[in-house]
Amino acid sequence: MTTTYTSYRQISADLPTSLKRVAEQPDIKRESEYYLKTIGSVKTIDQFFADTRLYNYAMKAHGLEDMAYAKAFMRKVLTEGIDNDKAFAKQLTDSRYADLVTSLNFARNGEAATSFEAAQKGVVDKYNRQTLEQEAGADNSGVRLALYFERMAPSITSAYGLLADDALAQVTRTLIQMPDEAAAADIDRQADMIGQAINIADFKDPKKLGKMMERFTALWEAKNPSDATDPLAVFGGGRNTGISADLLLSINTLKLGGR
Numbered sequence: 001m002t003t004t005y006t007s008y009r010q011i012s013a014d015l016p017t018s019l020k021r022v023a024e025q026p027d028i029k030r031e032s033e034y035y036l037k038t039i040g041s042v043k044t045i046d047q048f049f050a051d052t053r054l055y056n057y058a059m060k061a062h063g064l065e066d067m068a069y070a071k072a073f074m075r076k077v078l079t080e081g082i083d084n085d086k087a088f089a090k091q092l093t094d095s096r097y098a099d100l101v102t103s104l105n106f107a108r109n110g111e112a113a114t115s116f117e118a119a120q121k122g123v124v125d126k127y128n129r130q131t132l133e134q135e136a137g138a139d140n141s142g143v144r145l146a147l148y149f150e151r152m153a154p155s156i157t158s159a160y161g162l163l164a165d166d167a168l169a170q171v172t173r174t175l176i177q178m179p180d181e182a183a184a185a186d187i188d189r190q191a192d193m194i195g196q197a198i199n200i201a202d203f204k205d206p207k208k209l210g211k212m213m214e215r216f217t218a219l220w221e222a223k224n225p226s227d228a229t230d231p232l233a234v235f236g237g238g239r240n241t242g243i244s245a246d247l248l249l250s251i252n253t254l255k256l257g258g259r
Contacts, residue, residue, distance in 0.1 A: 004142040005217040022132045032124050043111040061127035062100045081107025093164045142220035146213045153203040159194035
């Protein structure tokens with residue numbers, strides 16, 4: 001059985017190739033071609049919402065497909081932009097909404113909003129990455145969490161930013177082996193524990209971040225040994241195998257032929 005660590009390493013070791021494989025899947029390629037062919041002709045927010053296929057593509061690209069039904073909510077996000085600190089997207093703790101506005105900034109750029117690379121290739125790149133993470137999660141939720149953390153963590157500036165995102169918080173608590181009772185503690189107490197255990201600045205160093213994710217996947221595997229066949233186990237407890245995370249990491253490294 002392929003472990004969480006091994007699966008993560010197989011994807012992350014050559015991420016461009018992994019993303020290319022996703023982009024070349026017939027259904028993904030078809031949707032991306034439609035998006036690139038169409039988005040440049042969209043000049044207003046109304047036109048963007050009117051094309052459901054286009055709208056759903058952009059929403060998935062930003063990890064917001066579960067919010068696609070809430071068009072009034074999303075309209076407010078796009079209409080107010082992000083240039084004003086009081087803008088709706090800036091008031092939301094979830095950074096995905098501001099990220100969508102950054103890609104499709106109608107509020108700032110008007111009819112030219114879709115002419116920028118961020119609105120075209122940038123969105124396609126995000127769509128491919130989202131798809132890659134989702135496919136990985138279908139086999140092993142720990143791998144999806146690791147890939148998501150690796151993508152999002154460099155933009156995090158504080159422990160509170162980690163705690164504001166359920167997935168990032170899950171990875172963080174696993175990394176520092178936070179006891180279940182501590183995870184239910186006051187958020188300031190949790191932030192203090194994280195600050196003592198993790199140097200947030202290390203997230204901006206790809207090598208250090210990669211090492212963290214290797215450790216996370218080993219810890220995840222030790223706690224959730226059935227996760228490789230159970231994609232619903234993201235927040236499940238799993239049974240403890242009695243094998244330390246460090247030993248599991250060493251074993252998996254040997255399986256991959258070392259580094």
